Amino acid sequence: MNTIADPVTDTDLDAYVDDQLDVARRIEVESFLAARPDTAARVMADLRNRDELRLAMAGTAGAPRPATADAARRLERVLVRGRVFGLLQRAAAVTVFVAAGWFANEALGPFRITEVVASPPPPAYVEDAMRAHGTSVLRASMPSQPEVPVYSAEEIRSATAIVMPTLPTDWGVRDVQIYPSRFGPSVEMTIDAGDLGYVSLFAVRPGTFDVVQPTLAPAGDVASAYFQIGEVAYALVAAADAKQLDRAAGTLSATLY
Numbered sequence: 001m002n003t004i005a006d007p008v009t010d011t012d013l014d015a016y017v018d019d020q021l022d023v024a025r026r027i028e029v030e031s032f033l034a035a036r037p038d039t040a041a042r043v044m045a046d047l048r049n050r051d052e053l054r055l056a057m058a059g060t061a062g063a064p065r066p067a068t069a070d071a072a073r074r075l076e077r078v079l080v081r082g083r084v085f086g087l088l089q090r091a092a093a094v095t096v097f098v099a100a101g102w103f104a105n106e107a108l109g110p111f112r113i114t115e116v117v118a119s120p121p122p123p124a125y126v127e128d129a130m131r132a133h134g135t136s137v138l139r140a141s142m143p144s145q146p147e148v149p150v151y152s153a154e155e156i157r158s159a160t161a162i163v164m165p166t167l168p169t170d171w172g173v174r175d176v177q178i179y180p181s182r183f184g185p186s187v188e189m190t191i192d193a194g195d196l197g198y199v200s201l202f203a204v205r206p207g208t209f210d211v212v213q214p215t216l217a218p219a220g221d222v223a224s225a226y227f228q229i230g231e232v233a234y235a236l237v238a239a240a241d242a243k244q245l246d247r248a249a250g251t252l253s254a255t256l257y
Helices: 010-017 023-034 037-058 066-107 124-140 153-160 242-254
Strands: 172-179 186-192 198-204 210-217 223-230 232-238
Touching: 010 023, 010 037, 023 037, 124 172, 124 186, 124 198, 124 223, 124 232, 153 172, 198 242, 210 232, 210 242, 223 242, 232 242
Parallel strands: none
Antiparallel strands: 172 186, 186 198, 198 232, 210 223, 223 232
8 A cells, every 4th residue: 555645634535525636636535545434435425415416406407406405505514514624723723822812911911901982973963963053052142033933843844854852841942943954954943941951952864764872972061962763863952961961862762752
């Protein structure tokens, strides 16, 4: 028996089944199989599965035969088997490196991992809401710009397709305006909101369908809390306590379900 200089592995056996070996290596693999009946029987079964699949695919004129899918599944298991071992080897190596890293981290105190919390930026419509709020504050300071406290949610919905939330009973509408925005017409409502004081409720259709729970947006002296229900987004803006504003946004959001 000739001694094979390069040991035959499972990868070689899979390549033999797939016709991926050159002639010299195929002869070495066949010599290897000749001395190992059990392995040879397994490889022959794999070859049969491969040939069944090829025959089934070559003879398919219309709908595939039931045997086609079965043969494909068997052949897929054969091909995947060789890859699994390689993946397990890589996973083991990663585990070793991670363990070594944690050991070094414990031994070398200065290299400790610190927690980093990154907040995603608020949606673009929040910037429009802040701008509308500033415009409303400016309007309120000008006697020549009368406020329009008449508010009809049905009329706004009919004209803009924007559904407005139901306001708490102790809130009073001071002014309602339709402002332009980068997303189209928007509704800007200024409200006397009890303990919150003077607030703006901004609503717009941002062009996306989403459900966003009330979320505080970082700002300076003016806080904002935004949320979205379906195709309409809202932002509550005020120079008020952020937590109170967040609770108020949650109350408004709940009326839209």
